[in-house]
Amino acid sequence: MQDAMFERNGDAEAVIREYMRKFPKLSSTDADQVLYSLYETTFGLFNHRNKDTAKNRPLSTVAMHEGEETAYASGIAGAIQAIVDSSIVQHTGLNMLQMLELPREIYNLTLKAVANKVARANKETENLERKTQKLFDQG
Numbered sequence: 001m002q003d004a005m006f007e008r009n010g011d012a013e014a015v016i017r018e019y020m021r022k023f024p025k026l027s028s029t030d031a032d033q034v035l036y037s038l039y040e041t042t043f044g045l046f047n048h049r050n051k052d053t054a055k056n057r058p059l060s061t062v063a064m065h066e067g068e069e070t071a072y073a074s075g076i077a078g079a080i081q082a083i084v085d086s087s088i089v090q091h092t093g094l095n096m097l098q099m100l101e102l103p104r105e106i107y108n109l110t111l112k113a114v115a116n117k118v119a120r121a122n123k124e125t126e127n128l129e130r131k132t133q134k135l136f137d138q139g
Contacts, residue, residue: 040065076100079107086114 026034037048045065047053057063071077083099091114099107 082111086111086118088114091117 023034040046040060041048045068046057046060046063048060079100080096083096088094088096088099088110092110094102094110099110102110
């Protein structure tokens with residue numbers, strides 16, 4: 001939900017300057033609260049302009065909103081997914097925590113080694129399947 005003044009003007013800096021000119025002087029704490037509420041409303045995390053919604057969730061400014069959850073897009077999430085996808089425990093005997101404790105270079109080399117091992121095994125399996133199929137076709 002964009003602000004009507006922004007839609008008319010299109011210049012975000014000018015809009016901010018205009019709001020600051022109109023706004024009463026605030027303490028740094030109050031200014032922080034106002035800006036954080038504006039941030040949450042602007043980016044759709046929480047609508048502070050709706051009084052009923054704000055009343056039902058008084059601690060909204062300190063709550064973790066779904067849109068701010070970064071764990072699923074973080075490096076650690078990718079690392080965990082790579083460990084699970086490559087079945088590290090089966091191929092190396094290292095559990096997830098042991099893998100995550102490795103220096104990044106060793107972690108990456110281990111993932112690459114496992115991927116190469118799996119690729120070789122898949123190629124060998126395909127070759128055996130082809131040879132088996134040839135035997136059945138000939139017989």
